[in-house]
Amino acid sequence: MYGKMRDELLTKLESIRSEGLYKAERVIMTPQGADIAVKGGQKVVNFCANNYLGLANDKRIRDAAKRAIDEWGYGLSSVRFICGTQEPHKQLEKAIAGFLGLEDAILFSSCFDANAAVFEPLLDADCAIIADSLNHASIIDGVRLCKAERMVFEHNNFDDLEDKLRSAAPRRLRLVATDGVFSMDGDIADLGRICDLAEKYDALVMVDDSHATGFIGARGRGTHEFRDVMGRVDIITTTFGKALGGASGGCVAGRAEIVEYLRQKARPYLFSNTVPPAIVGGTLKAIEILSGSTELRDALESNTRRFREGLAKAGLDVRPGTHPICPVMLYDEKLAHQMADRLLAEGIYVIGFSFPVVPRGKARIRVQVSAAHTVAQIDAAIDAFTRVGLELGAIKK
Template sequence: MWAAGWRRAAAGAGPRGHRAHSALAQLSGILEAELKGIQESGLWKNERVITSPQGSHVHVDGVSGGILNFCANNYLGLSSHPEVIQAGVQALKDFGAGLSSSRFICGTQTIHKNLEAKLARFHRREAAILFPSCFDANAGFFEALLTPEDAVLSDELNHASIIDGIRLCKAQKYRYRHLDMADLEVKLREAQKHRLRVVATDGVFSMDGDIAPLREICRIASRYGALVFVDECHATGFLGPTGRGTDELLGVMDQVTVINSTLGKALGGASGGYTTGPEALVSLLRQRARPYIFSNSLPPALIGCASKALDLLMGNNTLVQSMAAKTHRFRSKMQAAGFTISGADHPICPVMLGDARLASCVADDMLKRGIFVIAFSYPVVPRGKARIRVQISAVHSEEDIDHCVEAFVEVGRLHGVLP
């Protein structure tokens, strides 16, 4: 009898089966309405499928011939560097496919400790700790450190991972206007009653290509006894004279308390994130940061690739030096053509278009001309500020950049963006 009743319920018969079917139907209706709304508003995001390794030139499923790639975070072009690939292969052979464990159980190998030490030396900090991603590093940092006695002050345009990390902690939360140092000072003055005060900012804001004024942030933070936290995902490896990031570029390496960054962009382009700062703080994160404690450790191949990418970067800064000239070439030519390019002096070059549907159509027509770029619209950026985020890589040639500009001009005229 019990088995028969279970079968009827599973098949949708009986009160329980009916309720389950109704709940599923309700969910389906909600989802269909949401998805239809996204499509009708022009905000639908299609995933183009690459059938080749990442690089300045890629092959895209359904598109004949090679495509120039101008939308990767592959700033130094190391994603497919032969030495990086070989280091990953060797680590795979020497240390296996993965650890099947979190770090504190049996997921720590010598290569993990060596890479953490290398990252700390690179950033000139006392210690570093690896996470599955920088999103996880940001999720782990604030919750592990801050209590209801503390305060965190965040730029309103910080990356979603910083925002989510701050939501997880119990600290008092203050949000200051984007890059507005007067507003930051007002908020810090209000936050003086709290035990710890942490100013959190992106070093580079990835949707706009603008750089945080770290000199002013550090000066104000020092005046009010606050710590400075910087997410350097879009700076590590290529900003500053030796690629150490925004704090090196602006001369405040000794004033920034904590840096979170990624292995998934300039440093090989795979995955993984890290926190680097005071040794005692890193030790606390090993004990309390939930994404660290409850996640598998990074696989050996990924560690090998990132470590070799870091070696290449520290051994020769030719790639770093080439970025500024190529970035300037693209920005100046696009602005001369009549486009509005957000930010300044950063290889993230947002071509501002405003309308989401227009941005999507421009990106589609660029692909037809052999240029791979992506339109960004709400909720990734505010409504009415849709754009195409062009990203310059050290492995783009001058001819690549010029071809991209020519295609933008042609498509811009086609859609009435340019006269």
């Protein structure tokens, strides 16, 4: 039988290649950071990691992770509820819930798992989930696992959200699910309007804040802080694999009973191994650092402003906003990949994004600014984008 599948796969792979959509992995030869080396030895400045606060290789976090291994071991060989819960797991749940301003939290191996876990136990076929059309793949998959009616509102269209909420009125429970920050566009969800509508139509609000936790909002608590709706969001899922040290792991934070119920019913919690001590120790340290000072999120904000202003002045089409995700719109798939390759040759590591990660005809280079970038690196990137943009016709002379 495999021969038939092999032929099918080879045909599909060829068509991905010929459409210019093939995603190759570029191997890096150093720890994650602003300065990295790619295979072959070339040193480049990294502008495509989710290492927003530069904590991915922070010595304090590395030391905390090593201490956690020495004290608590390498792994637990168990799910949480059998014999996989140690004191640091409880500490991290308390720390992340406190940081987010919610009552409790439950850990998962990733935010992908957190999103796979959160909907199915809480909502059944008599309920409705009303989801933004640009939600992350893991929310979409999590919603698919749940029997609730799935309704999708057009991204950022609050008339459409209101229509959907109105038509969900007969349902026993309603929940609006949205990214806090949309990862391909850097848009920050208007949680004020979402919470107003959710309250008007008696719905719960769930936010995936993976691209916000640690740096969005005056104290880096996330989109709910930025939009001044702390206390009005019922559930937040987030990752430890981006700003909070960048290793892996995630959580669902929320109201106490929601978290307690998920501990009884969430399948990725009941049937998957516990988060290892090194990650728990490292994430606890990241939360401690960010709770004590806003220095890193302030540096990120200032780097982002400088970069966005520089590119706009050069004449590039950057999606407006304030988030460190800066999408440089090129629209054409091949141009996006060609420009990313040319920038790499100039020592600026960025990646072109094309379908199916973004809609067809909306190809772009998604630049991600970090607090770890120096002003000189930001300025060098602006120069390289300007040079290459002129050369390839992305900037009109």
